[in-house]
Amino acid sequence: MDLVVSTSAVVPASVVVPLAGAALMAGFSWLLPRWARDLIAIAVALATTTLTLILIAASAGHPMIYWFSGWRPSGGMVIGIDYAVCPLGAGMASLAGVLASAALVYCWRYFDSARGRHHALVLIFLAASVDFCLTGDLFNLFVAFELVAVTAFALTGYNAGHPAPLQGAINFAVTNSLGGMSVLMGVGFLYARTGSLNLAQIGQALAGRHADGLIVVAFALLTGGFLVKAAVVPFHFWLPDAYGSAPIPVCVLFAGVMSELGLFAVIRVWDTVFSGLAGGSGPRMRAVLLGFGILTAVVGAVMALAQIQLKRMLAFVTMSHLGIYLIGVGLLTPLGLAGASLLVIGDGLAKSALFLGVGVVQHQRASVSEIKLRGSGRGLAVTGVTIVLGALVLAGLPPYVSSAGHALLVDAADQAGLPWVEIVIALSVILSSGAVLRAAGRIWLGWGDSESSRPDTGTADDPGEEAEDRSDTADADGKLGANGLTGVDRDQDGRERSGRLRRVPLTMVLPPLALLAIGLGLGLTSGIEEHAAAAFSDRAAYAAAVLGTHGGSIPTGGRVVVPASPAASAGGVLTDLGQVLAALCVAGIALDRRAVALRRALAAGTGWLRRLHSGLVGDQVTWLAAGLALLAALSEAALH
Amino acid sequence: MSEAVIAVALVWVAASGTAVVLTRDPLCQAFVAGFFGLGLAFLYLSLQAGDVALSQIVVGAIALPLIVLLSLAKVGKDRG
Amino acid sequence: MSRRARLVFFAAAAAALAVTLGAGLAGLPSFGSQITSYARMLNELAPRQRHVTDVVSAISFDYRGIDTLFEEFILLSAVTGISVLLRPLSDETRQLPEDKVPDRTIPPPSPAVWLLAVFLSSLLVLTGLETVTHGQLTPGGGFQGGVILASALYVVYLGTSYVTVERFEPAPLLEASDGVGASGYVFIGLLGLLAGAGFLSNVVGLGVTGNVISGGTIPLLNLVVGVEVAGGFAILASEFLDQTAVIRPRRR
């Protein structure tokens, strides 16, 4: 009995711990010395990670349901709000925890003066992500969506002394707020139709019904809103602006979990709410989601190759990966979902390591331009190795966990009768990893040209953020003294610390390596594939667990049947190595002086695509409106 | 009766909302937006949502106009 | 895109979006025709189960209390974020506005203005407190009352002068009340957990319906939300006020 109480208390504790930590950090950080703030924040993030890891284990096999305020459903009607914990959701939550911990450790020396507010925002971000992953209530999902968004807007604009982060934050905030409104309208429509806000109960009410206009539009508004967060073409324009200009520790959280949350919501809402609609809409919906996924994967990869600003390049790499995950999710099979979730974990860790590595370079060399940094990697060997390793595992280098994810995805595509999807995935992975490897080759080996082959050397090559991050984090919160209204300038200390020749602090070198090591460890864990997507995709089992209709006898349907350890099979390894080699070739060609004509031609050929990424919020909102309408039209065709 | 009140409030909100968007000068817009905010509060009240109406008044008629005006003051000051 | 191209594209997109929304809205039950059985049930149950008269606050703070918890943190994040964004940066300084005529002394505000400000702000404080404490009884509650309380502080600013208020250094106090309010919500939620019920369970005595102290944790939650919102909105306004009044580019 005691044990039961304590495990069920873990569920609320996973959001209560970070929220309480954040509230204290926001309200009382002025009472604490700097080291205490850092330590408390890291401890809270690690504790949250531990709690969510416990939840993965505890929810394996059957979802754990927790009713807030003690309001259990009565007479088949849901009264309160529940958390429906499944391994996939708890896994996403623990990924958020791991990355938040890494980011906070990294901040130890990265921000010179953070005054606790940055930590508070990171912890609230973490709590909101956990809520987002666990909640079983549609409106609570919207609230979590907005909370993730609000903390993210503020964190993006953290370096408020430069135009690029501010503009990135504005584009991000405007587009994602509209996404939130779209979600909320969808919530309203579904409530009007089904009289419930609980995912399971809405799903039960819609099961077996034929979709009409309202349901189609509700689906399009909900999914469209989530796809804005997931930065899927054509909702993606804000992502490079925000990720390319946010502070590095924040990029880690964004690239690793935030956008993935959008995809998580898409599949969760589809599975629990819409998948039971009559008319066998699955295959057609698969085509729609795959279309968006493929477009995103390819556009992201091509754009990544066209970048020379490292953070913006990683932003497009992230976007390309989001497309790949959407392909996995969009197959709408447990196997595809399993592959996508392994990729989310593996790639999330690797991308975070890459961002952190770029942060070290920026910290030491005061630049993030691949061209300006050419040949300046000496003295940063560990970081160079980190970045190259990160790029290689993104391309699928075994036995890292991403290669297992790729293998599952390939199997899923085969099973779905869509083997050509593999080619799209391989191509995007090769191009995006090749871009990162090219940058590494230029910086650490001094290969390639010292000027850009881009036809127009636009402003974004070097968006005025060379000296970012340290010079403007002076948190000059000095109060006006009783007599002297003096300006306060506490950043002198900080400026000195960012001196060029100082040794890189270990708190900046170790977190990226630790993240890669976690991914490697997961890849070596036997049977990771089998555990990847348990019981999530079974709407009936989910509804039964939430609504308690089948008193305890929850079928373990939806369990993944994985063909005999695909990652270890010779074919899988060969494919992975082929991808790695191809990525190296892409990087080699991009750096080879003889191939300049080819590069010019490619740059000219993709110029139109780059011009679409104008960074103007008006354009982005126009695309958003068009995308919502397009999605609605496609959903009409798929669901009706 | 209540139907008529709601209809009036809806028309008021639609018209003033459009005016907010079409008023291109931010200072003028701030005042039109206040009028729109009051319209919203009136609409919410007529829809029997007292709590929401009260929130709308404190946010739409006190807090946000204040912040918009302060932002405009800051922006205008920098310019001058 | 050129502005013209964008407008044309938007016109097409907006037309399509209008059709989409129209299709969705057309599927709604006709306006005013029905409310859901969930809502009917709560309207019936809440006054009896929770000894409140305002069902909306029972839903916000009890049946769906976790939503409001996160809502408070949205506000806290926004306020924290704004403090971060509007902090004086390294090339800025805090300085009172210089007088254009250097040897003129600024006259202190007249006693009449001062009195009026004190009167007005005490009126606002009373209204705010009444709104906060009657959350479970009448429309209004922690959020609405909190904003009213915050506005009281600004009447004091108007009536006296910036320097007078700053001399009391209200910022740490406001920040603390923001944090106390938000963590207070969490800790009241923990009461339920400690009592062996779920997080945010209403385990305090429910009292007599219609009483100011009734509804169990609902008035307590209203109170902490009021504290948080009052602190939060006061910080919000003071950050923007600082930008206008005292933060200016540093001359090199």
Place this chain on the structure above:
Amino acid sequence: MSVLAYGVVAWLFLVGIYGVVTSRNLIHLVVCLSVAQSATDILLLEIGYRTGGHAPVFVSLPAHPGPAVDAVMQALALTDVVVGAAVTALLLALAVQVHKRAGTLDPDALRATRD
């Protein structure tokens, strides 16, 4: 009545987005965004409305007061009002700072993140 009630929702949402797309001033843009946002609140309250229903406040009512309107939707709209205020304030802070750094509030003149 349904057409008017629901039409206003669609109209305000689209007009707000139109304002965002065509705005030449970030502060104007942010206020337009809040217009679009209020459309969602109106939608929620309209879904929860019942003709002749009274507010879900059960104080000093006659013995048989008749039906009340939906309190759930009011609670959701309440949350959304707060969310909207938070986002609007945050965006205004960003606009103030961007004006300092870029010297303009015209969203079409902000080119720091152009590709």
